[in-house]
Structure formats: C-alpha cells, structure tokens
C-alpha cells in the first residue's frame with residue numbers, strides 16, 4: 001500500500017477518512033491518532049473532546065450517586081438504631097443495618113469511580 005500524497009510506503013490508514021498514510025504524513029499531524037491531514041485531525045479531536053465531556057458528566061453523576069448512597073446508608077443506620085429502641089424486632093434491626101452496610105459499600109464504590117480520571 002502506497003501513500004496517496006507522497007507515493008512512499010504507507011504505515012496505515014487515516015483514522016477519519018481511511019486514506020493510506022505514510023511517515024511523512026504523520027509528521028505533520030498532531031495528536032495520537034493516525035491521520036492524513038489536519039483537516040481529518042480536527043473532527044477526530046472534536047469527537048475526543050465530546051467524549052471527554054460525556055466522561056466528565058458521568059463522573060459527576062457517580063459523585064452525586066456516592067453522596068446519595070451515603071445519605072441513604074446514614075438513614076438506614078438511623079432507622080436500625082430507632083428500631084433497636086422502639087421495636088426490638090431482630091429482623092427489622094438486621095434488615096435496616098444490612099441495607100445501611102450495602103448502601104455504604106455502594107457509596108464507597110461510586111466515590112472511587114468518581115475519583116478515577
């Protein structure tokens with residue numbers, strides 16, 4: 001396979017338009033993807049930026065979920081303590097405390113996901 005522009009042996013194909021790309025072409029292009037020209041690099045870069053934006057959004061959602069889980073787990077533990085004093089039914093106490101533990105673990109997991117960049 002030969003490069004369309006430089007007629008030297010191609011390294012691969014452009015990630016955007018699929019044309020053959022040689023070492024000479026890659027020298028001009030910026031970024032990590034194999035592209036034939038800045039014209040092809042631009043929309044790819046824009047796509048990557050959009051993807052990053054979506055990723056950023058989902059990280060924010062994970063952080064919000066972590067806060068929500070922590071709140072619910074605190075409520076469950078509170079309900080467990082309240083059940084201990086007002087209605088000492090073992091099942092009720094274990095159920096609320098169990099929910100609290102599960103929600104706490106979910107909160108920890110979400111906050112770990114939210115911190116990953």
Ligand SMILES: [Zn+2]
Pocket residue numbers: 014015016017018019035036037040
């Ligand atoms: Zn191209």
Ligand SMILES: [Zn+2]
Pocket residue numbers: 003004005006007008021022023024025
């Ligand atoms: Zn070339």
